[in-house]
Amino acid sequence: MMLVYPERARSALNAGQTPRPRLPGIPWSALLVSIALVVTAAAAAAVVMELRSRNRTERATAEVVASVERRMDMYVALLRGTAGLYAYDPGVDRDGFRRFVSRLRLDQYPGVQGIGWTLVLTPSEASRVVEEAHAAGVTSFHLWPEHDEVERHAIVFLEPSDARNLAALGYDMYSEPARRAAMDRARDEGRPAATGIVRLVQEIEGDAQPGFLVYVPMYAGDEIPRTVEERRARLRGFAYAPFRAGDLFNTIFAEQNAPPALTIDDGPVPDPAQRLFELDAPGRYTDPTVARVVVAGREWTLEVRTPCELISDARVVTIVIVFVGALLTAFVVRSSRARLIAEAEQAKAAAALAAETEQAQIRETFLGVLGHDLRNPLFAAKANAQLMLRSASFPEERRAGLTRIVTSVERASRLVEQLLDITRARLGGGIKIDARPLALAPLVRDVVEEACVAHPRRVPIELALDDSLVVLADPDRLAQILSNLITNALTHGSPPLRVTARASEGWARIEVTNGGAPIPKEVLATLFDPFKRGDSARDHAPGGLGLGLYISHELALSHGGSLEALSDAENGTRFVLRLRLA
Secondary structure (H helix, E strand, C coil), X not given: CCCCCCHHHHHXXXXXXXXXXXXXXXXXXXXXHHHHHHHHHHHHHHHHHHHHHXXXXXXXXXXXXXXXXHHHHHHHHHHHHHHHHHHHCCCCCHHHHHHHHHHHCHHHCCCECCEEEEEEECHHHHHHHHHHXXXXXXXXXXXXXXCCCCCEEEEEEEECCCHHHHHHCCEEHHHCHHHHHHHHHHHHHCCCEECCCECCCCCCCCCCCCEEEEEEEEECCCCCCCCHHHHHHHEEEEEEEEEEHHHHHHHHHHCCCCCCEEEEEECCCCCHHHEEEEECCCCCECCCEEEEEEECCEEEEEEEECECCCHHHXXXXXXXXXXXXXXXXXXXXXXXXXHHHHHHHHHHXXXXXXXXXXXXXXXXXXXXXXXXXXXXXXXXXXXXXXXXXXXXXXXXXXXXXXXXXXXXXXXXXXXXXXXHHHHHHHCCCCCCCCCEEEEHHHHHHHHHHHHHHHCCCCCCEEEEECCCCEEXXXXXXXXXXXXXXXXXXXXXXXEEEEEEEEEECCEEEEEEEEECCCCCHHHHCCCCCCCCCCHHHHHHCCCCCCCHHHHHHHHHHHCCCEEEEEEECCCEEEEEEEEXXX
């Protein structure tokens, strides 16, 4: 065997020492270890990729389920309000029902075909309903289909009055088995009930879609009867809504940035014969994840697929690159520490970006649910109180109480909006604005006029405005800032009150100034903190939360500007708002 003597070995020979030969097996051992590490790393990478893919699919499925549940809960809430109208005034006529549905603003709730009433009619009542419809100008109204049953459940009112809904008027929904089953369930349980898949009678054109209906029972009296027998005896009809499944779900999933491929089937198991909706976007997708949603007592099965990463190709390329690197590692002494550090930093940045994206999604979902759950009860309370106020038959001595209810609900709505704004700011998402070029002076004049009219103190406000100023601002949010500052001056300050607007050092500078005692330094230091209210604020506005100035400060920052407070005995109290010029 030939021994290799490097330069250091020759020096050892010259010194009388016996050199140790280099064993050729050592590099191959390193290579085998590297290959083993590569195989282990590849297996671990496959497991990690599979887990990431599974987690991504589970998150997408949860988002789909939440979107469907939120939208359907909203529609059921509208139907409960419509049923409440019957409890308040069973004698509502066609025009009154139309005005009620118009106030619901169905155009803001896309996906529902309409909202209607179906009433239980005996033969004598049926004749009266037909005559009333003809007298109201609906000359095509008739009860259909013809049958020998004594009891009918005919569609009496259905809004909006478009061609599809007019075609459904007078239809006896109790004559069709699927509708009858849902109506019986809603009646006996006293809860909303959805049908299975049906063909809507509104399908008068060629683009028919699978449909379903949701019913909310309406009983005689103020409360839901306790027993099934009482519920059957006191049933007067249903508030209901028909849905075209394609229109509904296309609207829901159009709001997602990257809609997954999915199917929605009626029933507890996937069944193409019971398919309500199918979304099949082009591309490669994972195996389906199955989830279930219960809507008004009806179970739907969802199969969700998410886009695949090119896992197989990426794995092959990764293994080849690492294997070549292992061969080089067996013969190269130095390793590229800088490259490893760069890869670690890149992975860290990618992980941080993924975490931030997930937090943003959680934040937006939280705000949507919070706004929905807080606003809906307030909306229902206000709508019912206003309906009773408009009723001529409502006792005059009880109107003052209803007026106080409406005022309290409006104040609660304002507090909800403030809480949503502070939640957006404190969760790190910031308050969103839609900045655009805006003439400043007209907006300031409008806000000052509105504040003076609404405020009980009749204090003149002096204006000194540069009419040429154009700023980059969201008009609604800027009006919110100015309204807070001017209302504070009216409430807590003393004359003279002055609002000025001028250009200063490339910015628009708006000042709201009032006289009176200066704000103490210890209060001034925390003036823009949330839930901070001085003694004067508590005396003048005991119902507030101390959020107005905090939200105004956050809105100024969201505009790329600033808001500061200055106060002394000589110059009074000044709030200085700076905004970018357009």
